[in-house]
Amino acid sequence: MTETNVNGYRRYNGFLHQVYHVAWSDMMFLKHNFWNTLVMTIMSPLLYLIAFGYGLRTGTTDIGVSYVAFVIPGIMSLSSLSSSFASTSTRLNVQRLYYKSFDEMVMCPLSMSAIVLGKSMLGLVRGMLGCFLMYALGLFLAPDLQLTPLAVICVILSCMVFSMLGVLAALLAKSHQSMATFNSLIILPMTFLCGTFFSVSSLDPIFQAVLYCLPLTHASGCIRAACLPQVLEFPWWSLVVLVVFGIIVFLICRHLLKTRKI
Amino acid sequence: MSEIIEIKDLVKRYGDKVAVNGISFTVHEGELFGFLGPNGAGKTTTVRCVSTLTNITSGTVLVDGVDVVKDQIGAKRCMGVIQQQVSLDKDLTIRENMISHAMYHGMGKQERNARIKELTDYFGLEEYLDKPVDSLSGGWKKRAAIVCAMLHQPKVLFLDEPTSGLDINARRLLWDVVKKLNQSGTTIVLTTHYIEEAQALCDRVGIIDHGKIIALDDPKALIERTGKIAVENMVDGKTEYHYFPSMKDAQDFVADNGLDDATVRKTNLEDVFVELTGKSVGDQK
Ligand SMILES: Nc1ncnc2c1ncn2[C@@H]1O[C@H](COP(=O)(O)OP(=O)(O)O)[C@@H](O)[C@H]1O
Ligand SMILES: [Mg+2]
Numbered sequence: 001m002t003e004t005n006v007n008g009y010r011r012y013n014g015f016l017h018q019v020y021h022v023a024w025s026d027m028m029f030l031k032h033n034f035w036n037t038l039v040m041t042i043m044s045p046l047l048y049l050i051a052f053g054y055g056l057r058t059g060t061t062d063i064g065v066s067y068v069a070f071v072i073p074g075i076m077s078l079s080s081l082s083s084s085f086a087s088t089s090t091r092l093n094v095q096r097l098y099y100k101s102f103d104e105m106v107m108c109p110l111s112m113s114a115i116v117l118g119k120s121m122l123g124l125v126r127g128m129l130g131c132f133l134m135y136a137l138g139l140f141l142a143p144d145l146q147l148t149p150l151a152v153i154c155v156i157l158s159c160m161v162f163s164m165l166g167v168l169a170a171l172l173a174k175s176h177q178s179m180a181t182f183n184s185l186i187i188l189p190m191t192f193l194c195g196t197f198f199s200v201s202s203l204d205p206i207f208q209a210v211l212y213c214l215p216l217t218h219a220s221g222c223i224r225a226a227c228l229p230q231v232l233e234f235p236w237w238s239l240v241v242l243v244v245f246g247i248i249v250f251l252i253c254r255h256l257l258k259t260r261k262i
Numbered sequence: 263m264s265e266i267i268e269i270k271d272l273v274k275r276y277g278d279k280v281a282v283n284g285i286s287f288t289v290h291e292g293e294l295f296g297f298l299g300p301n302g303a304g305k306t307t308t309v310r311c312v313s314t315l316t317n318i319t320s321g322t323v324l325v326d327g328v329d330v331v332k333d334q335i336g337a338k339r340c341m342g343v344i345q346q347q348v349s350l351d352k353d354l355t356i357r358e359n360m361i362s363h364a365m366y367h368g369m370g371k372q373e374r375n376a377r378i379k380e381l382t383d384y385f386g387l388e389e390y391l392d393k394p395v396d397s398l399s400g401g402w403k404k405r406a407a408i409v410c411a412m413l414h415q416p417k418v419l420f421l422d423e424p425t426s427g428l429d430i431n432a433r434r435l436l437w438d439v440v441k442k443l444n445q446s447g448t449t450i451v452l453t454t455h456y457i458e459e460a461q462a463l464c465d466r467v468g469i470i471d472h473g474k475i476i477a478l479d480d481p482k483a484l485i486e487r488t489g490k491i492a493v494e495n496m497v498d499g500k501t502e503y504h505y506f507p508s509m510k511d512a513q514d515f516v517a518d519n520g521l522d523d524a525t526v527r528k529t530n531l532e533d534v535f536v537e538l539t540g541k542s543v544g545d546q547k
Contacts, residue, residue: 006415009373021365028362029353100349101359104410107313108366109338260317 018110022118026091030122037087041130045079049134052197061199063231065144072138072145073227074196077220079130080158082191086183088123088166093179096170112257116167116250123163124156131155135227144228151226154239158219161246165215168249171256195220215245266291266418266449267312272321274307281307283473284321289418289451294444296464297453298535304473305453306346309422313343326417339367342411346422348403350395356406357391360413367414374413381409385439401432405439418449425459437463461531469535476538484534492533495524505529505537 005011012021030037049072058067096102105115132155138145173179194200194216200208211217218238225232267289274282282304289295297305310316312323314334323330330337350359357378364374382388385405390398398406404424411419421440425433440463444450454460460467461481468478477484489505491512496502506512512526 006373010370011368011373012370013368017368021362021368024365025351025354025358025362028358032353094353095351099351099353100345100347101351103315103345104343104349104363105366107315107338107343108363109335109368110366111335260315 013109015111015114018114019118019121022105022110022115023121026119026122027125029091030125037126038129041079041083041126042133044082045075045130045134048075048078048197049137063199063228065228065231066142069138069142069144069228070199070224071197072134072142073151073224074220076131076134076138076155076227077158077194077216077223078191078196079134080127080155080219080223081162081216082187083130084123084127084159084163085166085169085187086123087126088120088163089170089173089179091122092119092167092170093173093176097173097175106257112254113250115257116164116253119167120160120163123166124159127159127163128156131159138227144230146227146229148226148229150229150234151223154219154222154226157239157242157246158223161215161219161242161249164246164249164253168253168256171253190214190216195224215242218242218245264291265289266326267451268322268324269308269312270322272308272311272323273319274304274311274316275319280473282311285470285473285475286321287468287475287478289449290466291417292444292447292449293465294440294450294452294463296460296467297451297470298455298457298460298467298531299453299470300455303455303470305455305470306422307473308470309343309345309420309451309453313341313420314338315343339414340417341420342414342416342418343420344404344407344411344422344424346426348395348400348407350403350407350410352395355392355394356387356398359395359406360391360410363410364413369414377413377415378409381412385409399432400428401436404428404436408439408443412443412448416448418451419443421450421452423453423455425454425456433459457530457532457535467531469538471539477534481531484531485529488529488534488537490529491526492529493521493524493526495521503533503536505533 053068053071061067061070063070092102135155139147169179169182173182194211194214196216200211200217203211218241221235221238222242225234265288269288270286272282272285273280285308297308299305307316311318312325312330314330314337318331325337326340328337328340351362354362360378361374364377369377382391385408387402387405387409390402390406395403424440425436428436437459440450440452452463464481466478466480467484468475470476479487489507491506491509493504493506493512493515494501504515506515516524516526
């Protein structure tokens with residue numbers, strides 16, 4: 001799709017323009033609610049850090065770093081899931097079922113891929129906000145943590161994947177209630193079990209196998225290893241799993257939109 | 263006259279339920295076309311099919327010569343749709359709603375600012391621009407929604423029951439808006455279950471019931487076909503209606519049958535509808 005002219009004005013219909021145009025209203029929403037959002041975004045990770053990182057006082061882990069250094073990457077991956085997923089899915093759900101403004105957008109000449117990606121931007125931004133604030137705090141509190149480009153990439157990827165999962169959940173939801181159910185059956189267990197607060201390798205193999213079916217296990221594995229490169233080897237295959245998971249979620253969303261099964 | 267919308271054998275099923283049952287009609291460029299029918303007749307479903315919001319079970323729909331199934335994006339460029347319910351984003355201001363709409367159509371900053379200015383002046387919306395959606399009354403929200411749908415200069419505008427839920431004054435004001443838009447060259451397809459609305463506004467009216475079009479013509483022709491003059495008289499507590507092509511025929515009928523207390527009046531669209539369907543619009547649900 002190229003740029004066209006209407007009445008002497010240029011129209012911007014390129015793919016990236018479309019993604020930006022879809023995301024714009026959500027960015028305005030974020031702007032209107034910035035402080036509120038900021039507090040909500042950092043509150044729960046901060047509580048987790050205090051409760052698990054300091055409250056439990058477990059000292060040093062078996063990989064040789066302090067538990068705080070171990071748990072901070074876990075909390076980062078947790079907030080990449082909970083913040084990204086929740087903000088994207090809640091907003092889209094409201095726009096689709098209550099405001100009906102999602103219908104308005106679907107009636108406009110936009111590619112369905114641009115809609116999926118554009119609608120993921122809110123969660124991506126919020127997730128990154130939470131993760132990077134936590135990361136900054138971690139670099140300050142735990143000297144073992146390192147700032148690496150790979151960690152930044154993993155955080156962004158993880159936020160994007162879970163934000164798209166939020167789009168998918170909102171497209172499938174029949175009501176606000178079904179969103180809440182999805183949240184407590186899938187999202188909440190994931191946040192606690194997937195290698196966020198304890199190492200998955202300490203569990204027995206059957207349980208491990210189950211956890212490795214969940215995307216957050218891979219995200220937390222990647223983020224932790226990228227933050228602690230001196231003691232952990234980076235699990236490249238987990239990165240691949242995460243990317244593949246993201247692509248599958250994207251394709252399902254696009255399919256749902258294209259066939260109007262929404 | 264060229265046809266801007268051509269619908270052929272449109273069928274839409276939801277599971278076993280047939281919402282639209284094989285309708286065909288065309289809308290001429292520049293006209294104000296009315297789609298009249300009771301609740302549940304299939305008006306909204308038809309609009310949703312045409313505007314690509316839902317997929318079509320069978321049949322074809324061409325808007326400005328573009329097939330809405332084969333070239334969705336092309337079709338979307340030439341139409342604007344105002345849904346039955348208010349569908350503005352309530353977390354944004356009116357202006358932000360307009361800007362995001364313009365953006366969905368790829369409009370750059372200059373163009374969208376110019377269009378928003380032009381249309382809000384036209385609709386008298388300036389003072390509401392920076393207010394949250396919910397601070398506006400129903401009629402003003404509707405106007406804001408019309409501005410959103412008009413920003414990209416569509417050739418056809420669909421208005422799904424634009425006045426349902428509005429009070430009488432707001433409804434009259436909105437009628438003027440619709441007429442004015444039509445006079446400035448936009449083809450308008452309007453659905454309604456208010457007979458007087460169809461009669462007051464539309465060049466041609468299609469009457470839809472149970473997913474089928476049962477009559478389609480200009481309101482005058484529909485009335486003439488039924489009979490221009492109506493005679494109402496009570497027989498055993500039940501009103502009987504008779505229709506006549508002229509006043510003279512009606513008066514002769516009254517005189518011949520000695521119906522001194524019968525009402526003789528002009529036939530209206532409601533009579534046509536009742537004649538065609540054997541029941542009154544708005545009588546159900
Ligand atoms: N999403 C849907 N699922 C199932 N049935 C529907 C759906 N939407 C509309 N219908 C049915 O289709 C028929 C036509 O509805 P609609 O087009 O909304 O009527 P109108 O707009 O003329 O009042 C109704 O009987 C309605 O119950
Ligand atoms: Mg309707």
